[in-house]
Amino acid sequence: MDYLDQLESQSVYVLREAFNRIEKLAMLWSLGKDSNVMIWLARKAFFGHVPFPAMHIDTGKKFPEMYAFRDRYAKEWNLNFIRENCPPIEETDPSLPPAARSAARKTLGLRNAIAKHGFTGIIAGIRRDEEAVRAKERYFSPRGDSGQWDFRDQPPEFWDHFNTDLPPGTHLRVHPLLHWTEVDIWRYTEREKIPCVPLYFAKDGKRYRSLGDADITNPFNSTATTIPEIIAELEATRTPERAGRAMDRETEDAFERLRADGYM
Numbered sequence: 001m002d003y004l005d006q007l008e009s010q011s012v013y014v015l016r017e018a019f020n021r022i023e024k025l026a027m028l029w030s031l032g033k034d035s036n037v038m039i040w041l042a043r044k045a046f047f048g049h050v051p052f053p054a055m056h057i058d059t060g061k062k063f064p065e066m067y068a069f070r071d072r073y074a075k076e077w078n079l080n081f082i083r084e085n086c087p088p089i090e091e092t093d094p095s096l097p098p099a100a101r102s103a104a105r106k107t108l109g110l111r112n113a114i115a116k117h118g119f120t121g122i123i124a125g126i127r128r129d130e131e132a133v134r135a136k137e138r139y140f141s142p143r144g145d146s147g148q149w150d151f152r153d154q155p156p157e158f159w160d161h162f163n164t165d166l167p168p169g170t171h172l173r174v175h176p177l178l179h180w181t182e183v184d185i186w187r188y189t190e191r192e193k194i195p196c197v198p199l200y201f202a203k204d205g206k207r208y209r210s211l212g213d214a215d216i217t218n219p220f221n222s223t224a225t226t227i228p229e230i231i232a233e234l235e236a237t238r239t240p241e242r243a244g245r246a247m248d249r250e251t252e253d254a255f256e257r258l259r260a261d262g263y264m
Contacts (some may be wrong), residue, residue: 004188006064007180011038012045013160014176015123019045021113021164022121022172025052032211033067033185033196034177035086035185036124039077040194041176042123053083057109059102061213069197084113096257114171123174129181131242140172142166149173157228182241183234190227201225210242 001009018025027042027050029035042050056070074081086109092101094162114122128135136151140162143149155163164172189196199208199219206219220243224230 004184004191006260007184007188008041008044011041011176013033014174015045016238017162018121018123018140018174018228019051022164022174024119025123026055026117026119027052027123028125029054029070030125030211031056031062031070031197033200036194037121037185037188038125038177039079040192043077050077052080053082054079054189055084057085057086057106057113058083059105059109059213061215063197063199063211064198065199066211073195081115082117084109084116087112100104100257102213102216108259119171121172121174123176123210125177126175127180127182127185128178137175137178138163139175139178141175143171143173183231186227186231186234187229190231200230210219217262219221
């Protein structure tokens with residue numbers, strides 16, 4: 001068993017534990033490289049069928065290539081697909097800086113979707129190496145009745161024992177990719193031949209490394225047109241993965257405020 005097999009095995013274990021323990025479960029599908037790997041792993045964990053809905057919290061501002069990818073693979077992967085719209089920006093916290101306030105629409109959209117469908121568990125494809133605040137997460141992370149997250153008060157997870165006993169009105173976020181890195185994702189995508197949005201590959205000297213809304217996500221200079229070239233590029237760079245995400249750079253605490261309020 002090589003290290004990609006070990007990563008896969010741990011994620012499959014987390015997904016099966018979540019399905020076994022959580023009554024009403026859904027998986028977030030952002031259409032990015034991480035959530036595509038997550039759906040791939042779920043199909044492996046449950047013998048080709050994802051037994052819970054794959055939900056896209058849609059701001060209506062994604063790149064056309066992302067919507068085309070979603071519409072194709074929701075059918076090809078035979079997903080129980082749910083699309084939920086986000087509320088207008090006027091309903092978000094006006095004290096947030098502009099890009100963070102735009103991103104906060106997804107928090108409200110997710111909160112509304114959980115209330116609408118009665119989900120008690122939400123699977124999300126975040127990784128510890130993505131961003132400092134996400135590094136504080138647990139595999140099974142409790143959320144308050146409005147989706148709030150208190151990173152100072154989280155259950156311990158010793159020897160793969162996960163706490164799923166929660167008070168009424170709360171729900172769990174489940175993170176099966178926490179132990180993966182960005183390079184792991186690309187090595188696994190290459191090995192498994194997992195489809196991904198073409199925006200990740202360089203065109204006219206630029207490519208996207210992390211995909212979000214089109215109006216708050218920027219490409220960077222790159223010549224990587226294949227996955228091996230992307231991996232080589234990542235192994236040589238010291239630039240943060242989310243450097244192209246405007247909301248991460250507006251203020252020092254913008255992303256932490258979003259996460260504490262329930263952002264993915």
